[in-house]
Amino acid sequence: MTALHELGAAALAAKVRAREVTALEVAEAHLERAQRLNAHLNAFLHLDAEAVRREARLLDRRLAGGDEAGPLAGVPVAIKDNISVAGSPTTCASRILAPYVAPYDADVVERLRAAGAIPFGKTNLDEFAMGSSTENSAFGPTRNPHDLAHTPGGSSGGSAAAVASGLVPLAIGSDTGGSIRQPAAFCGIVGLKPTYGLVSRYGLVAFASSLDQIGPFARNVEDAQLLLSVLAGHDARDATSSPRGFAATGGEAPTSLSGLRIGVPEECFAEGLAPEVRAAVGAAIASLSRLGAEIIDVKLPLTRLGIPVYYIVAPSEASSNLARYDGVRYGLRGAGEGVHGLFAATRGEGFGREVKRRILLGTFALSSGYYEAYYGRAQRVRAAMRNEVDEVFRCVDLLASPTTPTVAFRLGEKSEDPLAMYLNDVLTVHANLCGVPAISLPCGRSTHGLPIGLHLTGPRFGEASLLRAARAYEGASGEGHRWPPEPTS
Amino acid sequence: MTPTPPDHRVLIGMEVHLQLRTASKMFCGCPVRFGAPPNTLVCPVCLGLPGSLPVPNRDAIVLALSLATAFGCDLAERTKFDRKHYFYPDLTKGYQISQYDLPLAKGGAIEIVTEGGEAKRIRLRRLHIEEDVGKSLHDDASGLSRLDFNRAGTPLVEIVSEPEIASPEEARAYLNALRAVVQYLDVSDGNMQEGNLRCEPNVNLHIDRGGRTIKTPIIEVKNLNSVRNVERAMQQEIERHLELWRTLGDRVADLPRGTRGFDDVRDTTFELREKEEAHDYRYFPEPDIPPITFGATWRAEAGARVPELPDARRRRFSTAYGLTAYDADLLCRERATADRFEAVVAAGAPPKPAANWLLAGGADIARLSPARLAEFVNLVEQGRVARQAAARDLLPRMAESDSPAAELIAELGLAQVEDASLLREAARRAIAAEPQAARDVRDGKQKALGALMGHVMRQTGGKASPQAVRSVLLDLLKEP
Numbered sequence: 001m002t003a004l005h006e007l008g009a010a011a012l013a014a015k016v017r018a019r020e021v022t023a024l025e026v027a028e029a030h031l032e033r034a035q036r037l038n039a040h041l042n043a044f045l046h047l048d049a050e051a052v053r054r055e056a057r058l059l060d061r062r063l064a065g066g067d068e069a070g071p072l073a074g075v076p077v078a079i080k081d082n083i084s085v086a087g088s089p090t091t092c093a094s095r096i097l098a099p100y101v102a103p104y105d106a107d108v109v110e111r112l113r114a115a116g117a118i119p120f121g122k123t124n125l126d127e128f129a130m131g132s133s134t135e136n137s138a139f140g141p142t143r144n145p146h147d148l149a150h151t152p153g154g155s156s157g158g159s160a161a162a163v164a165s166g167l168v169p170l171a172i173g174s175d176t177g178g179s180i181r182q183p184a185a186f187c188g189i190v191g192l193k194p195t196y197g198l199v200s201r202y203g204l205v206a207f208a209s210s211l212d213q214i215g216p217f218a219r220n221v222e223d224a225q226l227l228l229s230v231l232a233g234h235d236a237r238d239a240t241s242s243p244r245g246f247a248a249t250g251g252e253a254p255t256s257l258s259g260l261r262i263g264v265p266e267e268c269f270a271e272g273l274a275p276e277v278r279a280a281v282g283a284a285i286a287s288l289s290r291l292g293a294e295i296i297d298v299k300l301p302l303t304r305l306g307i308p309v310y311y312i313v314a315p316s317e318a319s320s321n322l323a324r325y326d327g328v329r330y331g332l333r334g335a336g337e338g339v340h341g342l343f344a345a346t347r348g349e350g351f352g353r354e355v356k357r358r359i360l361l362g363t364f365a366l367s368s369g370y371y372e373a374y375y376g377r378a379q380r381v382r383a384a385m386r387n388e389v390d391e392v393f394r395c396v397d398l399l400a401s402p403t404t405p406t407v408a409f410r411l412g413e414k415s416e417d418p419l420a421m422y423l424n425d426v427l428t429v430h431a432n433l434c435g436v437p438a439i440s441l442p443c444g445r446s447t448h449g450l451p452i453g454l455h456l457t458g459p460r461f462g463e464a465s466l467l468r469a470a471r472a473y474e475g476a477s478g479e480g481h482r483w484p485p486e487p488t489s
Numbered sequence: 490m491t492p493t494p495p496d497h498r499v500l501i502g503m504e505v506h507l508q509l510r511t512a513s514k515m516f517c518g519c520p521v522r523f524g525a526p527p528n529t530l531v532c533p534v535c536l537g538l539p540g541s542l543p544v545p546n547r548d549a550i551v552l553a554l555s556l557a558t559a560f561g562c563d564l565a566e567r568t569k570f571d572r573k574h575y576f577y578p579d580l581t582k583g584y585q586i587s588q589y590d591l592p593l594a595k596g597g598a599i600e601i602v603t604e605g606g607e608a609k610r611i612r613l614r615r616l617h618i619e620e621d622v623g624k625s626l627h628d629d630a631s632g633l634s635r636l637d638f639n640r641a642g643t644p645l646v647e648i649v650s651e652p653e654i655a656s657p658e659e660a661r662a663y664l665n666a667l668r669a670v671v672q673y674l675d676v677s678d679g680n681m682q683e684g685n686l687r688c689e690p691n692v693n694l695h696i697d698r699g700g701r702t703i704k705t706p707i708i709e710v711k712n713l714n715s716v717r718n719v720e721r722a723m724q725q726e727i728e729r730h731l732e733l734w735r736t737l738g739d740r741v742a743d744l745p746r747g748t749r750g751f752d753d754v755r756d757t758t759f760e761l762r763e764k765e766e767a768h769d770y771r772y773f774p775e776p777d778i779p780p781i782t783f784g785a786t787w788r789a790e791a792g793a794r795v796p797e798l799p800d801a802r803r804r805r806f807s808t809a810y811g812l813t814a815y816d817a818d819l820l821c822r823e824r825a826t827a828d829r830f831e832a833v834v835a836a837g838a839p840p841k842p843a844a845n846w847l848l849a850g851g852a853d854i855a856r857l858s859p860a861r862l863a864e865f866v867n868l869v870e871q872g873r874v875a876r877q878a879a880a881r882d883l884l885p886r887m888a889e890s891d892s893p894a895a896e897l898i899a900e901l902g903l904a905q906v907e908d909a910s911l912l913r914e915a916a917r918r919a920i921a922a923e924p925q926a927a928r929d930v931r932d933g934k935q936k937a938l939g940a941l942m943g944h945v946m947r948q949t950g951g952k953a954s955p956q957a958v959r960s961v962l963l964d965l966l967k968e969p
Binding site for chain 2 (some may be wrong): 006082083084090092100102103104201202203204205206208209210234236237238239240316317319320322323324326328329330339340343366367368369375403436
């Protein structure tokens with residue numbers, strides 16, 4: 001018999017709904033595993049076992065009382081620690097928020113609870129989601145379950161590692177420049193960044209407001225789709241939330257993609273791409289072609305400006321969003337003379353190096369006299385990038401590319417070279433800058449055994465066709481999640 | 490009075506912050522209320538907790554648009570919010586959500602009447618929406634500062650004028666005119682003491698010297714809690730600028746701009762500590778709030794909220810009701826008074842006496858419905874009750890009873906003595922009692938009639954109509 005932690009979310013929810021297993025039994029199985037393996041992975045920053053059991057028992061009582069079971073009945077879902085869960089620490093992996101306990105649930109957490117899911121701990125991240133390796137956490141790096149010497153990617157590295165190693169079947173993360181898709185690729189699972197506005201940001205601690213989106217992690221496409229259908233929907237508390245929802249269309253994986261046009265942007269296969277990645281993604285595109293999709297070469301010349309534009313827009317917004325951490329109302333309070341001394345001490349002690357670097361970059365870019373040259377110009381290029389991709393989506397339905405130029409790098413390999421770290425986002429920032437949805441799913445492994453990600457991008461609100469293609473590929477290719485080796489201590 | 494040196498002009502610009510009277514705050518659902526216990530009207534959004542997001546209050550935008558419409562501003566086709574950054578403990582997010590380069594409205598004007606009695610338009614530069622900050626309460630005894638965030642997120646409108654206000658008196662007139670419009674639109678309490686109207690005037694002088702203009706530095710004055718203090722502070726500043734010019738001569742133009750406070754006990758302005766560096770607010774578009782396009786619906790909704798404004802109403806009261814400009818002005822200062830006047834007239838009262846009674850005021854008048862007040866005014870006008878007796882006895886009775894006024898007059902025994910024989914009898918007695926006065930009147934000394942009238946009034950207990958008494962006395966005195 002399959003162990004509970006090996007089951008996917010849809011399968012687990014079905015068992016709980018059928019009363020074959022209780023939510024508490026599901027919770028215990030995952031708690032046992034999380035408590036045992038987290039020492040190796042450092043995927044969770046906080047995991048309150050009693051709170052998990054309480055929620056599971058409550059659900060079991062409600063189900064026993066005849067309440068209707070939701071689509072995620074009894075499914076443990078790990079939550080990135082930059083998303084508010086009432087009564088739980090929400091540290092953003094920063095010293096400055098180490099003492100902060102959120103007094104309210106994010107919109108997505110309310111939706112998870114309403115769907116019967118069990119909020120299951122808070123996962124590690126790069127401080128305030130700034131990074132691509134989870135090494136910028138103030139509470140130590142998360143490790144890649146496929147090789148503990150490597151990073152799981154970032155910034156949602158904790159969520160990705162937890163799902164990949166079966167500590168939870170599902171997790172949510174946030175994606176500002178690739179923070180869901182890159183760790184999904186590095187850990188060999190499915191990660192999706194929805195269209196900007198599809199999922200409410202209410203309760204997501206802002207990094208770069210015009211780029212941030214919450215999205216799902218799962219070990220297969222169907223589960224990712226299931227979780228997305230729970231997370232999506234209009235929220236009056238987020239003025240950028242779209243009135244459009246997303247309804248999951250379940251059923252069998254499609255066996256044909258005939259009629260689907262998939263564009264392959266040549267800019268995404270430029271130099272710097274590891275040969276193993278190029279080969280695996282090439283094979284995946286061939287597989288999509290065999291499924292009946294028409295493969296079309298396309299050009300997206302402005303893609304090359306993605307990194308410079310992103311590293312103006314994101315730090316500018318971050319410098320503003322992080323201004324509220326001053327030690328006055330909550331969180332860390334440094335000891336300084338007078339009010340400005342207090343601010344300086346708090347922020348000096350509270351923020352890590354990468355966060356400070358980005359606050360400095362952003363503060364400079366927004367300064368009087370520089371605004372037009374940096375932020376204003378970056379926004380104009382961004383608008384041009386949107387137009388360019390809209391234009392391409394008149395000719396194709398989806399875009400296919402690698403998620404990352406390389407497989408997971410080693411811990412410490414890039415931590416002293418911010419620029420090399422930033423370049424890791426070269427293939428993913430485009431979707432955030434354009435507000436379009438994109439998914440990463442496993443498409444093979446390196447000779448070292450590290451996963452490689454296939455990146456599919458759709459037009460705004462094109463999640464349905466994105467997921468349909470992903471499911472068809474997953475079903476036909478036989479590629480997918482592989483269990484990492486059990487760590488031994 | 491300020492000794493006037495040769496040829497100078499006063500330039501005052503006014504920056505007014507007005508709290509809008511909405512049910513909830515600008516970007517969250519917390520109630521807007523003054524005087525609640527500290528930090529009881531707060532939520533994750535107005536506290537700026539991590540992860541919270543602002544959602545603009547549509548009602549506040551409509552109120553601000555209606556105000557802009559009333560001032561004749563050009564409403565923006567498209568507007569957006571921007572973040573204005575600075576660090577301060579009562580600022581919850583490290584930035585204030587305001588509007589930078591696409592304000593809600595530009596242009597427009599506020600009309601005032603100058604000391605010379607002339608109408609003058611003070612043009613407006615812009616009108617925009619922003620959020621209020623919390624309040625810092627400094628306790629000198631303990632050295633502690635306490636923070637109250639009930640006010641944080643209250644919708645504010647900022648109204649900036651061109652520097653076209655030419656005297657302290659005009660500054661007062663400007664604020665009164667602005668407040669009258671605000672009251673007419675019912676968008677704010679406009680109370681300076683409670684801080685829901687705050688103003689920061691800036692002032693300088695242009696001194697003409699032999700064909701050249703010497704400009705004194707522009708000074709912004711803060712901490713002004715009444716219109717009177719704005720006027721006083723402007724007087725003090727003009728005096729101070731002239732003194733600076735007398736001391737420094739043309740070099741006064743080289744002084745830097747500054748910010749001063751006002752000490753209303755010592756009636757003087759004082760320098761506020763300058764920040765070491767110039768502020769860079771690093772404005773940028775608020776990414777959490779999409780830009781807003783104002784279509785016809787918005788404009789219609791805002792326009793529908795704009796009633797007849799004080800100026801127009803004053804003019805109409807003069808022409809339509811034949812009121813003096815003075816009475817029309819008094820009636821129109823507050824919308825409620827003007828509304829009440831029109832209701833009383835609509836209920837059948839003649840306009841001029843209705844205006845007189847309303848402006849005379851008093852608690853009893855305030856308690857009467859327009860219909861009751863019209864009934865009262867008509868009875869007095871018809872001579873059914875003497876004016877004095879009506880004010881002294883009938884009004885309080887009417888205020889506490891629903892009975893028809895005519896019945897109350899009877900009940901109180903206030904009916905005017907109209908019985909001619911009774912009056913003649915009383916008049917004869919008065920002439921007999923005051924023979925000297927009677928002689929004087931017969932000799933043409935009209936003043937002496939007063940003594941005789943008083944005598945008759947005393948006999949009738951004040952219930953006789955003065956006109957009737959006068960004519961009866963004169964008739965009798967004509968007799969040989």
